[in-house]
Amino acid sequence: MTASAMAASATTAAPAAPMLEVENLEQRFPLRSGIIDRLTFEGGRPRLVDSVVHAVNGVSFSIAKGEVLALVGESGCGKSTVAKSIARIYTPSGGRIRIDGEDVGAYGHRAMLPVRAKMQMIFQDPFASLNPRQKVRDIVAEPLLEQLERRGEARAKAKAREAAVALLERVGLNAEHAGRYPHQFSGGQRQRIGIARALSVNPGLIIADEPVSALDVSIQAQILNLMMDLRDEFGLAYLFISHDLSVVNHIADRIGVMYLGFLVETAPRDRLFSAPRHPYTRALLSAAPTIDPADRAVEIELEGEVPSALALPSGCCFRTRCPFAYDRCAAERPTLQDVGGGQSVACHLIDEPERDRP
Amino acid sequence: MGQILASQFVYNWRRNVSAIAGSAIILACVLIVLFGPLVAPQNPYDLTQLNLLDSYKPPAWIEGGDPRFLLGTDGQGRDVLSSILYGTRVSALIGIAAMLMACTIGTVLGLLAGFYGGRLDAFIMRVADVQLSFPSMLIALFLMSAFGTGIDKVLIALTLVGWVVYARTVRGSTLGEIQKEYVQAARVAGLRDAKIIRRHVLPNVLTPLIVIATVQVGTFILIEASLSFLGVGVPITQPSLGLLIKNGFDVLFSGLWWTSVFPGLMIMAMVFGINLFGDFLRDELNPRLK
Amino acid sequence: MDHQTAPAPLLDVRDLRTWFHTFSGTVKAVDGVSFTLAPGEVMGLVGESGGGKSVVGFSLLGLIDPPGRIEGGEILLDGEDIARASEERLRRIRGREIAMIFQDPMTSLNPVQTVGAQMDEMLRLHTDLDEAARKARCIAMLESVGISRAAERLKAYPHQFSGGMRQRVVIAIALLAAPRLIVADEPTTALDVTIQSQILRLMRRRIAQTGAAMILVTHDLAVVSEMVDKIVVLYCGKVVETGPAREVIADPSHPYTRGLVDSIPNPRDRKPRLAQIPGAVPDIRNLPSGCSFRPRCPRAQAKCAEVAPALAPTRGTLSAACHFPIVEEIAMTGGERA
Structure with missing residues (x-):
């Protein structure tokens, strides 16, 4: 049985807790600026205004064990922030995050440590994600070493290093590479090292933030194949962040589309590519360049650019660029509605399909 | 690539005359610091070796010179060459020790400011700004007149003057490093802040400090010489080069020039060598010039 | 003026060699690249990082700085060799005759x-x-x-x-x-998909209107396939395949191009594993003997280590530098690791 089939049966038959459950995740960043920049005058009175970047605005999804969920969207859509909030690189501003059934929202550093054995991360930049002053074996051993030291095991360092060498071999490097x-x-190869590091604690969930976008095409294929092999071997679930639709189409079981910090559509892969409902998803799919001329179907061409996350538009986040926008879109923020077949869409057009023509 | 960089460093060094000259001068100074007292013809602080009859002998090659005193003698009959060999040691060790102290304190404060940001950062950097707005000589003079003289006071004064440059540099590099994904990876691995700073940030912010530290030793030697010249530096029992210049200065215009000119030349050579080598290091280690 | 069968080329690059003399050896970033470009033609210069595609673009504008140098070859713009033109002349050419669009607008x-x-x-x-x-x-x-x-x-x-x-x-x-020629170096790589498609549409429209020729330097085969008439594929500083865009992408004859095309996930033909080119691009200071692609090539034989292949017609309108090109018109079903 393939992992995706396992995932499918897990979601339908077994009521086991999902590997990751995110509810209403919010992430805001106060923009630090000087007093002069923050000073405004309202009705003749000076007032200090704090600007806040609304990076993620109430995102909910879950990932079953062994499942691959991809979050796609353009730069600034908040997909990487979602990843880093879940990995606790940022402290979420709101919402719930349950990892393997455990609500980690209020966890401090110490309580979080055991959870980190269940969840690891692969980063985008193969050059910046490895400490240039550390040997490869220490890089790969680091997460495991923390866990072994937490459990107070003897010979933690030696054990972690042994494990690191075995992992290097598993990801296609060899033992000689450990001392470099x-x-x-x-x-x-660096991306393989990053993958070995994430695997060292034997996690159930790997958050992969654009893991192949910095690589050449032929190397991308190597890394994607490796990630899929590892998923089959270890039953990994992936939260896969990417802007590349062809990569996502290859690797994901389910896809969530983000825009301006909102999840606007989520659906099983084939359904999303064959029957996208949200106007932004449709625009994104038709904008993606493809080597197959038969795929060329320009449905929606977008004009303009993404609004600032400092001042979100009222109502629907996409209305400023949406060819179908009407008065309700400015007045009311659409929420994700189930439209059947595992697909959910946050768009008022679902209620008023007759407006869905340019 | 590490080896390539290392050998490229050597390759460039061999093609850079001022780098070689600087290195030669520094090497000579290091030898003097290590072995100066062993080769000095005389221990200038051992009063039993001094003879007032030998006072103010000119350098050996000048008429009236004494072959025993190559660079002449001072008013107490002390051999100037020996004084220089001993004084260089005092000057260089003060420069290096003060640099190490300033570097340590500045690096720690810079790491804390850069890593934690916020109020701690604001506080440390405002203190640094205030520090920078005073001339370093003034701070040193103030400290010395308040706490008196002595090598420890000189070291404290120089450290207080010198930490700012490290703190600022390290803070800047730290801000850059903590954005990098390997620091995020360390967080995901569950490392405590202290470990992240020690294992991941610190090793990656040290390179630019090498240049600063090198040049600062030269600067400190000069400041210490100035302080001693003004009479607020090292005590008379452990004369540095600066104090030697001061001691000879009173009689400089009576034609007894050698007692201050030779120590002066020694300071000049030492600082010049350090700066030559420092400039080479700066060009080599600065990625923007590559 | 006589009507010839083929229009006189606007640009004729012959055996261009641009080398960088560094401490650790000579980097032959571009080593014997030849191609022609007709007026109004749009050409894609593709390859992975280290292929030398950007260096070709910079060479055309005379923008190679030391330790780099155009070691040999000719860049004929309307018959004038601009590889050896004076800086004064190049300044006149840049902007008026040849314009450049960079990846990062800043x-x-x-x-x-x-x-x-x-x-x-x-x-x-x-x-x-x-x-x-x-x-x-x-x-x-x-x-x-x-x-x-x-x-x-x-x-x-x-x-x-x-x-x-x-x-x-x-x-x-x-x-x-x-200008009569525009060199665009990864013009949309830094942009988001929806913005990228706006810019590509704009470039295609505007260039068709002005009748300028264009060289699009990119790693992205999908972008190329939508924009260009003709493709030149570079690997380790040499042209490995050239031909009309459609043919090169649909059924390439060089194993490298084949590998590149196959490693792009294709939604219409989804396989459990992507085809992949094993290994990595070799160090350009230390290339393998014979064909540079040999160590990664599934078709390599003894001859490939001895003689570097020259560019020659392989099939239909394609030319490739390969001793054993893919001449049968069937897509390879490779993909397992070599």
Whole structure:
């Protein structure tokens, strides 16, 4: 049985807790600026205004064990922020995050440590994601070493290093590489090292933030194949962040489309590519360049650019660029509605399909 | 690539005359610091070796010179060459020790400011700004007149003057490093802040400090010389080069020039060598010039 | 004028060699690249990082700085060899004859000058229009690349534009002096998909209108397949395959091109594993003997280690530098690791 089939049966038959459950996740960043920039005058009275970046605005989804959920969207849509909030690189401003059934929302550093054995992360930049002054074996061993030291195991360092060497071999490097430094490796090899590091604690969930977008095409394929092999072997669930629809189409079981910090549509892969409902999803799919001329179907061409996350539009986040927008879109913020077949869409057109023509 | 960089460093060094000259001068100074007292013809602080009859002998090659005193003698009959060999040691060690102290304190404060940001950062950096707005000589003079003289006071004064440059540089590099994904990866691995700073940030912010530290040793030697010249530096029992210049200065215009000119030349050579080598390091280590 | 079967090429690059002499050895970034470009033709220069595609672009504009040097070969623009032109002559050529569009618009726009001033300078250098005419031309050009309120925007600085808008400005500047050749180096790589498609549409339309020829330097085969007439594939500084865009992408004859095309996930033909090219691009200072692609090639044989293959016709309209090209017209079903 393939992992995706396992995932499917897990969601339908077994009521096991999902690997990851995110509810209403919010992430805001106060924009630090000087007093002069913050000073405004309202009705002749000076007032200090704090600007806040609304990076993620109430995102909910879940990932079953062994499932691959991809979040797609353009830069600034908040997809990487979602990843980093879940990985606790940022402290979420609101919402719930349950990892393997455990609500980690209020966890501090110490309480979070055991959870980190269940969840690890792969990063985008193969050059910045490895400490240039650390040997590869120490890089790969680091997450495991923390766990072993937490459990107070003897010979923690030696054990972690042994495990690191085995992992290097599993990801296609070899034991001789363990004593080298990151700069002695190519981009693809470095990404393999990053994957080995994430695997070291034997996690059930891997958050992959654009893991192949910095790589050459032929190397991308190597890394994607490796990630899929590892998923089959270890039953991993992935939260896969990407802007590349062809990559997502290849790797994901389910896809969520984000725009301006909102999840606007989520659906099983084939359904999303064959029957996208949200106007933004449709625009995104038709804008993506493809090598197959038969795929060329320009449905929606978008004009303009993404609004600022400092001042979100009222109502629907996409209305400023949406060819179908009407008065309700400015007045009322659409929420995700189930439209059947595992697909959910946040768009008023679902209620008024007759407006769905340019 | 590490080896390539290392050998490229050597390759460039061999093609850079001022780098070689600087290195030679520094090497000579290091030898003097290590072995100066062993080769000095005389221990200038051992009063039993001094003879007032030998006072103010000119350098050996000048008429009236004494072959025992190559660079002449001072008013107490002390051999100037020996004084320089001993004084260089005092000057260089003060410069290096003060640099190490300033570097340590500045690096720690810079790491804390850059890593934690917020109020701590604002506080440390405002203190640094205030520090920078005073001339370093003034701060040193103030401290020395308040707490008296002595090598420890000189070291404190120089450290207080010198930490700011490290703190600022390290803070800047730290801000850059903590944005990088390997620091985020360390967080995901569950490392405590202290460990992240020690294992991941610190090793990656040290490179630019090498240049600063090198040049600062030269600067500190000069400041210490100035302080000693003004009479607020090292005590008379452990004369540095600056104090030697001061001691000879009173009689400089009586034609007894050698007692201050030779120590002066020694300071000049030492600082010049350090700066030559520092400039080379700066060009080599600065990624923007590559 | 006689009508010839093939139009005289606008650009004829012959055996171009651009090398960089570094401490750790000579980097033969471009080593014997030849191609021709007809007036109005759009060509894609593709390959992975280290292939030398950007260096070709920079060589055409004479923008190679030491330790790099054009070691040999000819760049014939309308028959004039600009590889050996003086800096003075190159300055006249840049902008008027050949314009360049860079990946990062911030590197080609001056951050402390208004967009209007930068556009005006271009026209002052390359035309004899008076001030009013220059301004009118700038406004018309900005409008033609989809920038509204153009007269106002002339007074804006580059940082006041978004990334997509900035790239539009760069395109407007490139087109101002009506160059006959545009070299676009990864013009949309830094942009988002929806913005990328806007810019590509714009470039295609504007270039067709002006009749300029274009060289699109990119790693993205999908972008290339939508934009260009002809493709030149580079690997380790050499041309490995060339031909009409459709044919090269649909059924390439060089194993490297084949591997590149196959490693792009294809939604219509989804396989559990992607085809992949094993290994990585070799160190260009230390290339393997014979064919540079040999260590990664599934078709390599003994001969490949001995003799470097030359570019030769393989099948239909394709040419490839390969001793054992894929001549049968069946898509390889490779994919397992070699």
